[in-house]
Amino acid sequence: MDFNALAERLLPGEYPALETFEKRYPQRDLPAKAEVTRLAPSPTGFIHLGNLFVAIANERIAHQSGGRLFLRIEDTDLKRKVDGAVEAVISALDYFDIRFDEGAQIGGDETYGPWYQRQRADIYRAYAKELIRRGRAYPCFCTEEELSAMRDVQTANKETTGYYGKYAKCRTLSEGEICAALDAGKPYVIRLRSAGDASRKFVFHDEIKGDVNVSENDQDVVILKSDGIPTYHFAHAVDDHLMRTTLVIRGEEWLASLPVHLELFSALGFRPPKYGHNCSLMKMDGASKRKLSKRKDPELSLSFYRQEGYHPFAVKVYMLTLLNSDFEEWHAKFPDKPLEEFPFRIGKMSKSGALFDLDKLNDISRTELSRLSEGEMLAFLRGWTLDYGGERERAYFADEAYLREVLALCMGTAGKKRRKDFVTAKQALEEIGYFFSDYRQRDAYRVDPQTRNAVISAFLATYSHENDAQVWFSKVKEVAASLGFAAEMRDYKANPDAYRGSVSDVAEVLRIAVTGRANSPDLWSIMHILGEERTRARLQAALA
């Protein structure tokens, strides 16, 4: 077989000599320990919490080591392409502070581009042509039907499925057969002629998983699809070599194809990067865990968190606590230090899949939000409102001084004790709704209507808006006492049977009447922010 002639027939024309690529994409000039990492999404426009997870790890490792992080777009499958997807990816990641040094739409150093794989078609073909010349790749004319029939046979025989060994029938086609098929205009793909033996095993060191047992690849994988575009595997080997990637952190689902990648690197004469296969984020589905899925878990797309109004910092803190178990302690110890100062270590990443825990995220969100000043909170809420808020939320910003006052009270920024009532922007705006015209009773009264009316009327009878907090509260106590409730918590606790309840129960009635909820900041302050008129109106309305 004349491989040179075959290569010429399959990929006619002049392709640059491979050395020119080595020159065009030189070894990077970086410090010794610097790592070059990347994110290589396909342009579906969908970004997942899992993507963020991996993105943060890649970003940290690159920047912490003085290396580079780049963005490459894996657009080799046109079926997946969605317009504006790249912008969406960048914007979503940017929201969480992931900044690329170079890559698609980044505008940094362009040396290692182009960053869209479709624009690199000639590069892949040049390497594919070389592989054909060396007899390491060959054309395959098998149709989809043939392949699937073959798979059925293999399954029935309980054999490994795929294109390998005796099943790789195009591997042994004669020159004449190939030419005939080509002359007939049959579509074909280019496959790797694997030199591996699946019965041979070896140990591979994974940066996250540690030593992993793998078998050699023996599959004649497709490297160039019938449209001349490379498969992921081939593009990965070529690109990550030429872009001088030193470390690939990617999802665990790639571990199975690692042998393919390793053989590709070796066939191409490239040194493979280091790999870290990171476990996927799991979700509880009924009684069992499962990987987060785009289809089934739209609520776990990155845009969900933005829409809900989670603070990006909080999400990042949560991701980091899952990524490196000692981060949480570090962050608790140095809450004011920038996250970048945390010594992130790939070796600390967990080998087992973490279950996504919304309770934990919410707790972190609460804590992080409670650390903001009311000015920062105002800005955060405004940002969210501009993007996702409705008319109601927008109206809250009409009187900024008033809003500030509300936030200061709700966050406890004035006093020494911060409150932790806010979890997300959306929820916070809902939470403060009662300071605006839309009163809604959210929580139910725990006392019967008669008692409720009695409490409210009694309070109304003595209510004087000018009273300071002290006087105001002593009046609440009087109301309590007059209706058979303990005025002092202590008394109630000492002898609960002697009372119908305590001041707490009385205050709760008033609280619900005024705010619509059983939880709120200091009631007296609320009444004073609302003003006498609205306060009386709400109490009055609650009587009805």
Add this chain to the structure above:
RNA sequence: GGCCCCGUGGUCAAGAGGUUAAGACACCACCCUUUCACGGUGGUAUCAUGGGUUCGAUUCCCGUCGGGGUCACCA
């Protein structure tokens, strides 16, 4: 099903051949309290299982079970 990965409380997890097996979330109780919170203290709860190795195993080895991943001209 084959192959690979994983297996400490409900969740995230630290940990070491001998420990009272950390911590965080959630939950419960109590304390503080001028109501709501914040906070504080305490509590319930874990080494999947069987067999080895060992004076001793949750830790090392093997099997079992369980969970996950992967077996495309998708990435």
